[in-house]
Amino acid sequence: MNSVNDRFGLRSLDIEALRARDGAKWQSRQARFSAWVADMDFPVAPAIADAMRQVIDQNAFGYPNWGGPYALSPAAKLFGQRMSDRYGWELRPDRVSDMIDVLQGVRATVLHLSKPGDGVVLHMPAYHPFLDTVSDMSRRLVPVVQREGGFDYDALETELAVSGASIWILCNPHNPLGYVFGRAELERIAEIAERFDLIVISDEIHADLTMPGYTHVPFESLGPEASARAVTLASGSKAFNLAGLRWAVMHTGSDRMQAVFDGLPGHYFGAPNLMAVTATVAAWTHGDEWLAAVIEVLDENRHALTDLLAQHLPGVGYQPPQATYLAWLDCTALGFGSDPAQLFHERGVALSAGPDFGPQGAGHARLNIATSPSVLASTIKAMAS
Numbered sequence: 001m002n003s004v005n006d007r008f009g010l011r012s013l014d015i016e017a018l019r020a021r022d023g024a025k026w027q028s029r030q031a032r033f034s035a036w037v038a039d040m041d042f043p044v045a046p047a048i049a050d051a052m053r054q055v056i057d058q059n060a061f062g063y064p065n066w067g068g069p070y071a072l073s074p075a076a077k078l079f080g081q082r083m084s085d086r087y088g089w090e091l092r093p094d095r096v097s098d099m100i101d102v103l104q105g106v107r108a109t110v111l112h113l114s115k116p117g118d119g120v121v122l123h124m125p126a127y128h129p130f131l132d133t134v135s136d137m138s139r140r141l142v143p144v145v146q147r148e149g150g151f152d153y154d155a156l157e158t159e160l161a162v163s164g165a166s167i168w169i170l171c172n173p174h175n176p177l178g179y180v181f182g183r184a185e186l187e188r189i190a191e192i193a194e195r196f197d198l199i200v201i202s203d204e205i206h207a208d209l210t211m212p213g214y215t216h217v218p219f220e221s222l223g224p225e226a227s228a229r230a231v232t233l234a235s236g237s238k239a240f241n242l243a244g245l246r247w248a249v250m251h252t253g254s255d256r257m258q259a260v261f262d263g264l265p266g267h268y269f270g271a272p273n274l275m276a277v278t279a280t281v282a283a284w285t286h287g288d289e290w291l292a293a294v295i296e297v298l299d300e301n302r303h304a305l306t307d308l309l310a311q312h313l314p315g316v317g318y319q320p321p322q323a324t325y326l327a328w329l330d331c332t333a334l335g336f337g338s339d340p341a342q343l344f345h346e347r348g349v350a351l352s353a354g355p356d357f358g359p360q361g362a363g364h365a366r367l368n369i370a371t372s373p374s375v376l377a378s379t380i381k382a383m384a385s
Protein backbone atom coordinates (compact mmCIF):
# COMPACT_ATOMS: atom_id res chain seq x y z
CA MET A 1 0.00 0.00 0.00
CA ASN A 2 1.46 3.38 -0.84
CA SER A 3 2.52 5.70 1.93
CA VAL A 4 0.15 8.52 0.92
CA ASN A 5 -2.83 6.32 1.72
CA ASP A 6 -1.20 4.70 4.67
CA ARG A 7 0.42 7.50 6.59
CA PHE A 8 -0.28 5.83 9.92
CA GLY A 9 0.51 2.24 8.95
CA LEU A 10 -3.13 1.13 9.22
CA ARG A 11 -3.22 -0.82 5.98
CA SER A 12 0.11 -2.57 6.16
CA LEU A 13 -0.13 -4.60 9.35
CA ASP A 14 2.20 -7.55 9.57
CA ILE A 15 0.28 -10.61 10.69
CA GLU A 16 3.34 -12.16 12.30
CA ALA A 17 3.96 -8.99 14.33
CA LEU A 18 0.33 -9.06 15.46
CA ARG A 19 0.66 -12.69 16.50
CA ALA A 20 3.71 -11.75 18.57
CA ARG A 21 2.03 -8.74 20.21
CA ASP A 22 1.45 -8.97 23.96
CA GLY A 23 -2.05 -8.63 25.29
CA ALA A 24 -5.26 -10.61 25.58
CA LYS A 25 -6.38 -10.16 21.99
CA TRP A 26 -3.52 -12.05 20.37
CA GLN A 27 -2.18 -14.14 23.23
CA SER A 28 -5.10 -15.60 25.15
CA ARG A 29 -7.08 -17.53 22.55
CA GLN A 30 -4.57 -19.62 20.62
CA ALA A 31 -5.90 -18.78 17.21
CA ARG A 32 -4.19 -17.89 13.96
CA PHE A 33 -6.51 -14.89 13.61
CA SER A 34 -7.79 -12.88 16.57
CA ALA A 35 -10.94 -10.88 15.96
CA TRP A 36 -12.70 -11.00 19.28
CA VAL A 37 -12.07 -8.49 22.12
CA ALA A 38 -12.65 -4.78 21.33
CA ASP A 39 -9.04 -3.74 20.74
CA MET A 40 -7.84 -2.55 17.35
CA ASP A 41 -4.81 -4.00 15.58
CA PHE A 42 -3.70 -0.52 14.48
CA PRO A 43 -0.67 1.26 15.93
CA VAL A 44 -1.68 4.24 18.10
CA ALA A 45 -1.63 7.82 16.84
CA PRO A 46 1.93 9.18 16.62
CA ALA A 47 0.99 12.00 19.01
CA ILE A 48 0.12 9.43 21.67
CA ALA A 49 3.36 7.50 21.22
CA ASP A 50 5.33 10.78 21.39
CA ALA A 51 3.58 11.88 24.58
CA MET A 52 4.23 8.51 26.21
CA ARG A 53 7.89 8.65 25.16
CA GLN A 54 8.22 12.07 26.74
CA VAL A 55 7.08 10.69 30.09
CA ILE A 56 9.64 7.91 29.75
CA ASP A 57 12.45 10.25 28.65
CA GLN A 58 11.78 12.55 31.61
CA ASN A 59 11.47 9.68 34.02
CA ALA A 60 8.33 11.48 35.12
CA PHE A 61 6.54 8.55 36.72
CA GLY A 62 5.83 10.24 40.06
CA TYR A 63 2.55 11.64 41.34
CA PRO A 64 1.24 14.08 38.76
CA ASN A 65 0.95 17.81 39.39
CA TRP A 66 -2.74 18.25 38.61
CA GLY A 67 -3.64 20.35 41.65
CA GLY A 68 -3.96 17.94 44.55
CA PRO A 69 -5.00 14.32 45.12
CA TYR A 70 -8.66 14.86 44.23
CA ALA A 71 -8.17 17.36 41.41
CA LEU A 72 -9.59 16.56 37.99
CA SER A 73 -7.10 15.16 35.53
CA PRO A 74 -6.21 17.23 32.43
CA ALA A 75 -8.09 14.64 30.33
CA ALA A 76 -11.28 15.10 32.36
CA LYS A 77 -10.85 18.87 32.02
CA LEU A 78 -10.73 18.48 28.23
CA PHE A 79 -13.89 16.37 28.07
CA GLY A 80 -16.34 19.29 28.03
CA GLN A 81 -14.57 21.05 25.17
CA ARG A 82 -14.41 17.83 23.16
CA MET A 83 -18.13 17.15 23.62
CA SER A 84 -18.94 20.71 22.66
CA ASP A 85 -16.70 20.67 19.56
CA ARG A 86 -17.73 17.27 18.26
CA TYR A 87 -21.34 16.90 19.34
CA GLY A 88 -22.58 20.33 20.42
CA TRP A 89 -23.20 19.08 23.95
CA GLU A 90 -22.54 21.74 26.59
CA LEU A 91 -21.98 19.84 29.78
CA ARG A 92 -21.44 21.04 33.34
CA PRO A 93 -17.69 21.00 34.09
CA ASP A 94 -18.41 20.74 37.82
CA ARG A 95 -20.17 17.42 37.28
CA VAL A 96 -17.27 15.69 35.54
CA SER A 97 -15.24 12.99 37.33
CA ASP A 98 -12.30 10.79 36.47
CA MET A 99 -12.92 7.06 36.44
CA ILE A 100 -10.55 4.12 36.11
CA ASP A 101 -12.74 2.72 33.38
CA VAL A 102 -16.23 2.94 31.94
CA LEU A 103 -17.48 -0.21 33.65
CA GLN A 104 -16.48 1.23 37.02
CA GLY A 105 -18.80 4.17 36.39
CA VAL A 106 -21.60 1.89 35.20
CA ARG A 107 -21.30 -0.39 38.20
CA ALA A 108 -20.93 2.43 40.73
CA THR A 109 -24.07 4.05 39.37
CA VAL A 110 -26.08 0.83 39.50
CA LEU A 111 -24.77 0.09 42.99
CA HIS A 112 -25.40 3.52 44.49
CA LEU A 113 -28.48 4.67 42.60
CA SER A 114 -30.58 1.51 42.63
CA LYS A 115 -31.17 -1.36 45.04
CA PRO A 116 -31.27 -5.16 44.87
CA GLY A 117 -34.35 -6.41 43.08
CA ASP A 118 -34.69 -3.25 40.96
CA GLY A 119 -35.16 -3.63 37.23
CA VAL A 120 -32.38 -2.64 34.81
CA VAL A 121 -33.39 -2.03 31.19
CA LEU A 122 -31.04 -3.23 28.46
CA HIS A 123 -31.36 -3.38 24.68
CA MET A 124 -30.74 -7.01 23.71
CA PRO A 125 -28.37 -8.52 22.74
CA ALA A 126 -26.27 -6.70 25.34
CA TYR A 127 -22.56 -6.22 26.05
CA HIS A 128 -21.95 -9.08 28.50
CA PRO A 129 -20.44 -7.04 31.39
CA PHE A 130 -23.78 -5.19 31.55
CA LEU A 131 -25.58 -8.51 31.92
CA ASP A 132 -23.06 -9.48 34.61
CA THR A 133 -23.64 -6.14 36.35
CA VAL A 134 -27.34 -6.93 36.61
CA SER A 135 -26.82 -10.45 37.94
CA ASP A 136 -23.79 -9.68 40.18
CA MET A 137 -25.78 -6.95 41.94
CA SER A 138 -29.00 -8.95 42.20
CA ARG A 139 -30.88 -6.57 39.95
CA ARG A 140 -33.55 -7.77 37.52
CA LEU A 141 -33.04 -7.70 33.76
CA VAL A 142 -35.73 -5.86 31.82
CA PRO A 143 -34.89 -6.59 28.17
CA VAL A 144 -35.81 -4.46 25.16
CA VAL A 145 -35.93 -6.86 22.25
CA GLN A 146 -35.71 -6.37 18.52
CA ARG A 147 -38.60 -7.10 16.19
CA GLU A 148 -38.86 -6.46 12.48
CA GLY A 149 -38.39 -2.73 12.19
CA GLY A 150 -36.47 -2.06 15.40
CA PHE A 151 -36.63 -2.31 19.16
CA ASP A 152 -40.03 -3.00 20.68
CA TYR A 153 -40.61 -0.09 23.03
CA ASP A 154 -44.36 -0.82 23.28
CA ALA A 155 -43.58 -4.17 24.91
CA LEU A 156 -41.07 -2.48 27.21
CA GLU A 157 -43.67 0.05 28.36
CA THR A 158 -46.14 -2.74 29.09
CA GLU A 159 -43.48 -4.53 31.13
CA LEU A 160 -42.47 -1.34 32.99
CA ALA A 161 -46.10 -0.61 33.84
CA VAL A 162 -46.34 -4.02 35.53
CA SER A 163 -42.96 -4.49 37.20
CA GLY A 164 -41.09 -1.15 37.01
CA ALA A 165 -37.34 -0.54 36.88
CA SER A 166 -34.97 2.09 38.17
CA ILE A 167 -32.05 2.11 35.68
CA TRP A 168 -31.66 1.96 31.92
CA ILE A 169 -28.17 1.13 30.70
CA LEU A 170 -28.13 2.66 27.24
CA CYS A 171 -25.21 1.65 25.07
CA ASN A 172 -24.96 4.19 22.27
CA PRO A 173 -23.43 3.39 19.83
CA HIS A 174 -24.49 -0.13 20.61
CA ASN A 175 -22.17 -3.04 21.23
CA PRO A 176 -22.57 -5.65 19.71
CA LEU A 177 -25.05 -4.36 17.11
CA GLY A 178 -22.98 -1.39 15.93
CA TYR A 179 -26.25 0.52 15.98
CA VAL A 180 -26.45 4.31 16.33
CA PHE A 181 -29.56 5.53 18.15
CA GLY A 182 -31.02 8.48 16.26
CA ARG A 183 -32.45 11.57 17.90
CA ALA A 184 -36.10 10.48 17.60
CA GLU A 185 -35.39 7.10 19.20
CA LEU A 186 -33.36 8.73 21.98
CA GLU A 187 -36.25 11.10 22.60
CA ARG A 188 -38.59 8.15 22.97
CA ILE A 189 -36.13 6.56 25.42
CA ALA A 190 -35.98 9.83 27.37
CA GLU A 191 -39.75 10.06 27.43
CA ILE A 192 -40.12 6.49 28.73
CA ALA A 193 -37.39 7.17 31.31
CA GLU A 194 -39.25 10.27 32.47
CA ARG A 195 -42.62 8.53 32.69
CA PHE A 196 -41.27 5.51 34.59
CA ASP A 197 -38.72 7.49 36.59
CA LEU A 198 -35.59 5.71 35.34
CA ILE A 199 -31.98 6.85 35.58
CA VAL A 200 -30.28 6.47 32.20
CA ILE A 201 -26.64 5.40 32.23
CA SER A 202 -25.46 6.39 28.77
CA ASP A 203 -22.32 4.51 27.78
CA GLU A 204 -20.93 6.47 24.82
CA ILE A 205 -17.48 4.87 24.70
CA HIS A 206 -17.82 4.11 20.97
CA ALA A 207 -19.15 7.56 19.95
CA ASP A 208 -16.00 8.72 18.16
CA LEU A 209 -16.20 5.62 15.94
CA THR A 210 -19.44 6.68 14.27
CA MET A 211 -19.30 5.91 10.56
CA PRO A 212 -19.80 8.45 7.75
CA GLY A 213 -23.49 9.13 7.18
CA TYR A 214 -24.48 8.65 10.84
CA THR A 215 -24.54 11.14 13.69
CA HIS A 216 -23.85 10.53 17.34
CA VAL A 217 -26.23 12.39 19.64
CA PRO A 218 -25.15 12.39 23.30
CA PHE A 219 -28.18 11.43 25.40
CA GLU A 220 -27.64 14.35 27.76
CA SER A 221 -27.61 16.79 24.85
CA LEU A 222 -31.32 16.11 24.24
CA GLY A 223 -32.23 18.74 26.82
CA PRO A 224 -32.36 19.53 30.53
CA GLU A 225 -34.98 16.90 31.44
CA ALA A 226 -33.09 14.06 29.76
CA SER A 227 -29.81 15.24 31.23
CA ALA A 228 -31.23 15.55 34.74
CA ARG A 229 -31.86 11.82 34.91
CA ALA A 230 -28.68 10.68 33.15
CA VAL A 231 -25.12 9.70 33.85
CA THR A 232 -22.81 9.68 30.82
CA LEU A 233 -19.66 7.59 30.55
CA ALA A 234 -17.01 8.02 27.90
CA SER A 235 -13.34 7.43 27.27
CA GLY A 236 -10.68 7.77 24.61
CA SER A 237 -9.94 4.07 24.95
CA LYS A 238 -11.98 2.60 22.08
CA ALA A 239 -11.47 5.23 19.37
CA PHE A 240 -7.77 5.64 20.18
CA ASN A 241 -7.03 2.02 21.07
CA LEU A 242 -5.89 2.58 24.65
CA ALA A 243 -7.98 0.01 26.52
CA GLY A 244 -5.09 -1.40 28.57
CA LEU A 245 -4.19 2.02 29.98
CA ARG A 246 -7.42 2.38 32.01
CA TRP A 247 -9.07 5.77 32.10
CA ALA A 248 -12.62 6.99 31.60
CA VAL A 249 -14.77 9.98 32.43
CA MET A 250 -18.21 10.37 33.99
CA HIS A 251 -20.68 13.24 33.84
CA THR A 252 -23.74 13.35 36.06
CA GLY A 253 -26.81 15.26 34.94
CA SER A 254 -28.07 16.39 38.33
CA ASP A 255 -26.78 17.80 41.59
CA ARG A 256 -28.68 15.03 43.38
CA MET A 257 -26.75 12.27 41.60
CA GLN A 258 -23.48 14.16 41.87
CA ALA A 259 -24.05 14.50 45.62
CA VAL A 260 -24.34 10.71 45.92
CA PHE A 261 -20.90 10.27 44.34
CA ASP A 262 -19.40 13.23 46.19
CA GLY A 263 -20.63 11.69 49.43
CA LEU A 264 -18.52 8.55 48.94
CA PRO A 265 -15.18 8.36 50.77
CA GLY A 266 -12.22 10.11 49.14
CA HIS A 267 -10.23 7.81 46.88
CA TYR A 268 -13.11 5.34 46.69
CA PHE A 269 -12.75 5.51 42.90
CA GLY A 270 -8.95 5.44 43.02
CA ALA A 271 -6.93 8.06 41.14
CA PRO A 272 -6.35 8.27 37.40
CA ASN A 273 -3.34 6.70 35.76
CA LEU A 274 -0.72 9.20 34.55
CA MET A 275 0.02 7.28 31.34
CA ALA A 276 -3.66 6.91 30.48
CA VAL A 277 -4.32 10.60 31.06
CA THR A 278 -1.21 11.59 29.07
CA ALA A 279 -2.33 9.39 26.18
CA THR A 280 -5.90 10.68 26.24
CA VAL A 281 -4.82 14.32 26.29
CA ALA A 282 -2.57 13.66 23.28
CA ALA A 283 -5.37 11.80 21.52
CA TRP A 284 -7.96 14.51 22.11
CA THR A 285 -5.67 17.38 21.19
CA HIS A 286 -3.59 15.94 18.31
CA GLY A 287 -5.19 12.63 17.34
CA ASP A 288 -8.12 13.52 15.11
CA GLU A 289 -6.26 13.18 11.80
CA TRP A 290 -5.26 9.66 12.80
CA LEU A 291 -8.84 8.97 13.90
CA ALA A 292 -10.15 10.11 10.52
CA ALA A 293 -7.72 7.72 8.82
CA VAL A 294 -8.89 4.87 11.08
CA ILE A 295 -12.53 5.61 10.26
CA GLU A 296 -11.67 5.52 6.57
CA VAL A 297 -10.22 2.00 6.92
CA LEU A 298 -13.09 0.81 9.12
CA ASP A 299 -15.62 2.21 6.67
CA GLU A 300 -13.87 0.37 3.86
CA ASN A 301 -13.70 -2.84 5.92
CA ARG A 302 -17.36 -2.80 6.96
CA HIS A 303 -18.40 -2.64 3.29
CA ALA A 304 -15.74 -5.10 2.13
CA LEU A 305 -17.07 -7.56 4.69
CA THR A 306 -20.39 -7.73 2.84
CA ASP A 307 -18.57 -9.00 -0.25
CA LEU A 308 -16.18 -11.23 1.67
CA LEU A 309 -19.06 -12.97 3.42
CA ALA A 310 -21.05 -13.33 0.20
CA GLN A 311 -18.03 -14.89 -1.45
CA HIS A 312 -16.73 -17.15 1.33
CA LEU A 313 -19.54 -17.63 3.85
CA PRO A 314 -22.80 -17.14 2.00
CA GLY A 315 -25.78 -17.38 4.33
CA VAL A 316 -24.24 -15.30 7.10
CA GLY A 317 -26.54 -12.38 7.90
CA TYR A 318 -24.72 -9.08 8.34
CA GLN A 319 -25.53 -5.39 8.37
CA PRO A 320 -22.48 -3.10 8.22
CA PRO A 321 -22.15 -1.43 11.62
CA GLN A 322 -23.21 2.22 11.76
CA ALA A 323 -20.53 2.78 14.38
CA THR A 324 -17.85 0.74 16.17
CA TYR A 325 -15.62 -1.84 14.55
CA LEU A 326 -17.78 -4.72 15.71
CA ALA A 327 -19.65 -6.80 13.15
CA TRP A 328 -22.56 -8.86 14.44
CA LEU A 329 -22.78 -12.01 12.34
CA ASP A 330 -26.02 -13.98 12.16
CA CYS A 331 -24.84 -17.51 11.46
CA THR A 332 -28.15 -19.26 12.16
CA ALA A 333 -28.56 -20.28 8.50
CA LEU A 334 -25.21 -22.08 8.56
CA GLY A 335 -26.49 -24.63 11.05
CA PHE A 336 -23.44 -24.25 13.32
CA GLY A 337 -25.51 -24.42 16.52
CA SER A 338 -26.01 -21.81 19.20
CA ASP A 339 -22.33 -20.83 19.48
CA PRO A 340 -20.81 -20.66 15.99
CA ALA A 341 -17.66 -18.99 17.39
CA GLN A 342 -16.64 -22.44 18.64
CA LEU A 343 -16.51 -23.83 15.14
CA PHE A 344 -14.69 -20.78 13.80
CA HIS A 345 -12.16 -21.22 16.61
CA GLU A 346 -11.52 -24.76 15.41
CA ARG A 347 -10.76 -23.17 12.06
CA GLY A 348 -8.20 -20.89 13.66
CA VAL A 349 -10.23 -17.69 14.17
CA ALA A 350 -11.09 -16.26 17.58
CA LEU A 351 -14.43 -14.39 17.62
CA SER A 352 -16.66 -13.31 20.51
CA ALA A 353 -19.35 -15.86 21.31
CA GLY A 354 -22.88 -14.67 20.50
CA PRO A 355 -24.56 -16.35 23.49
CA ASP A 356 -22.36 -14.28 25.85
CA PHE A 357 -24.53 -11.32 24.80
CA GLY A 358 -27.71 -12.98 26.06
CA PRO A 359 -30.21 -15.43 24.57
CA GLN A 360 -30.65 -13.17 21.53
CA GLY A 361 -27.01 -13.93 20.68
CA ALA A 362 -27.66 -17.61 20.00
CA GLY A 363 -26.43 -18.55 16.52
CA HIS A 364 -24.42 -15.31 16.33
CA ALA A 365 -20.78 -14.32 16.64
CA ARG A 366 -19.11 -10.92 16.95
CA LEU A 367 -16.25 -10.17 14.60
CA ASN A 368 -13.79 -7.32 15.19
CA ILE A 369 -12.95 -5.63 11.87
CA ALA A 370 -10.37 -3.16 13.23
CA THR A 371 -7.48 -4.52 11.27
CA SER A 372 -5.93 -4.03 7.86
CA PRO A 373 -8.09 -4.94 4.84
CA SER A 374 -5.77 -7.82 3.99
CA VAL A 375 -5.82 -9.32 7.49
CA LEU A 376 -9.62 -9.02 7.45
CA ALA A 377 -9.78 -10.89 4.13
CA SER A 378 -7.47 -13.63 5.46
CA THR A 379 -9.60 -13.89 8.60
CA ILE A 380 -12.79 -14.45 6.62
CA LYS A 381 -11.09 -16.98 4.36
CA ALA A 382 -9.89 -18.87 7.44
CA MET A 383 -13.41 -18.82 8.89
CA ALA A 384 -14.58 -20.51 5.69
CA SER A 385 -11.75 -23.00 5.53
Ligand SMILES: Cc1ncc(COP(=O)(O)O)c(C=O)c1O
Nearest residue numbers: 038101102103127175203205248
Ligand atom coordinates in the same frame (compact mmCIF):
# COMPACT_ATOMS: atom_id res chain seq x y z
C1 LIG B 1 -19.90 -0.53 25.29
C2 LIG B 1 -18.69 -0.75 26.11
N1 LIG B 1 -18.62 -0.23 27.34
C3 LIG B 1 -17.55 -0.42 28.11
C4 LIG B 1 -16.46 -1.12 27.65
C5 LIG B 1 -15.30 -1.34 28.55
O1 LIG B 1 -14.71 -0.14 28.82
P1 LIG B 1 -13.66 -0.04 30.02
O2 LIG B 1 -12.53 -0.93 29.67
O3 LIG B 1 -13.33 1.41 30.06
O4 LIG B 1 -14.40 -0.49 31.24
C6 LIG B 1 -16.47 -1.65 26.35
C7 LIG B 1 -15.32 -2.40 25.86
O5 LIG B 1 -15.34 -2.98 24.82
C8 LIG B 1 -17.62 -1.46 25.57
O6 LIG B 1 -17.71 -1.96 24.33
